[in-house]
Amino acid sequence: MIAYIAHRLTIMAPTLVGISLVTFVIIQLPPGDFLSTMIAECEARGESSCMDDLETFRRDFGLDEPLWRQYVIWVTDLLRGDMGVSFEYNKPVEEVIGPSLWLTVIVSGATIVFTWVVAFPIGVYSATHQYSWGDHGLTLIGFLGLATPNFLLALVMLFAANVWFGTSIGGLMDPEYIDADWSWAKFVSVLEHLWIPVVVIGTSGTAGLIRRLRANLLDELQKQYVVTARAKGLPPGRALVKYPLRMALNPFIADIGNLLPQVISGAVIVSVVLSLPTTGPVLLRALQTQDMFLAGSFLMCLALLTVVGVLISDLLLAVLDPRIRLGAGAGHR
């Protein structure tokens, strides 16, 4: 196993270096930077005093250095745990992301739980009752869920809530709690608002999970060992749970790599539509304004979580099911 971990880590390290390079280059690609926009605004206002400040700012942040040096400084600062300072907010990146990160984790965590809790029993039911009315009905709902974009569902729910109930369902808490410190009342308010983004963000994921679980389980249920187990009188529940369901879960373990970045990415478009105070809109704004340290650090965090997630899922798969996937028949006998 240690060989496998070492092999995976040797792939992971250059991957991260590559991602950091691509991230840095993409952020630098558009002409100008955040400070040149500020200088332009300053000149438009005819002010001369801020020009000196901006030049100092540029020097302090190393923006007058060649690109390769800026990259090296950025990466070594990241290793030191210093994500830099956001130009727009004029605060360290950690302080900008911090408040919205917890709300993002709550929304994403609840969405993942919702997706699994709803999809799992439905997927198992659909597979064990293939071509029944229930299966057809759930399949139809699943396809509808897959075909409906999350942001569209958000817009429809906003409209419906406004027209039928005369209320706005945007945001993640009542307005009086937005700038307030955390309290029990604020937590309850978050829980009251949470179900809407959870349903909106989780719908397509739930539908996808149902389809995949159904397909995987159907594959397993048709294998000879399940037929034999049934023929030998094993109770249907045990014949389902003991091996086929376990095997059908492997693709989901392989998906853990996608779950980790989801937890902090904050479903950008839905968050904008529903006015959610998550990290998604912060990232979007940072990219629009070329706030390079904020955007770069955030993208690097997402990439790191993706790579770590894939590593975890690969290690879990190697432990749980270290078998040849397909035909490596060496023709030994």
Place this chain on the structure above:
Amino acid sequence: MTETSLHAYDAKTLAGDYVRAVCGAAVCLGPLLLLEVAAAMAWILAVFGAVFAAFGLRTLVRNLTRVELSDAGIRAIGPAPRAIRWDELSAMKLAFYTTRRRRKDDSRTDMRASRDWMELKLGGPRRSIRVESSIGGFEAIVDRAYNAAMDRNLALNDITRANLDALGFAAGADAPPDGRP
């Protein structure tokens, strides 16, 4: 007369593993020594560095180890000597590892030419022996171990049976796991 064969690990694979261990340890431990890294990052790098150090040590042990296969049993000769007689074999596991996420139509068979490998673990009364597919004559070792496992009616798990099937042994991966429903 007893037929005995001696098996050693492939030098090219070992060289690759040495490079991996040294580069990995350098990448992980270098920043620890040269930079003032954050505490969390320092822990992560230290753990990864330890993994690469252990991997390097394991590669060295494999480099110095020879596996002797005979009609009586299997014996690892080297820094960590151990032996199992075939009539004392108590467990056999065959695992497959790949660092690639395989495409469905991928049917590459030559494990030495790819980055995939297998690991055979044989259990005895006191110690176990692990052998990787990068050793010369791996198929012969698996063949002998499988015959011994069949002679002793050992229950093989479904993963081992699937991997044996893939190697061309008719182990019956589709049969009920562990021989019972």
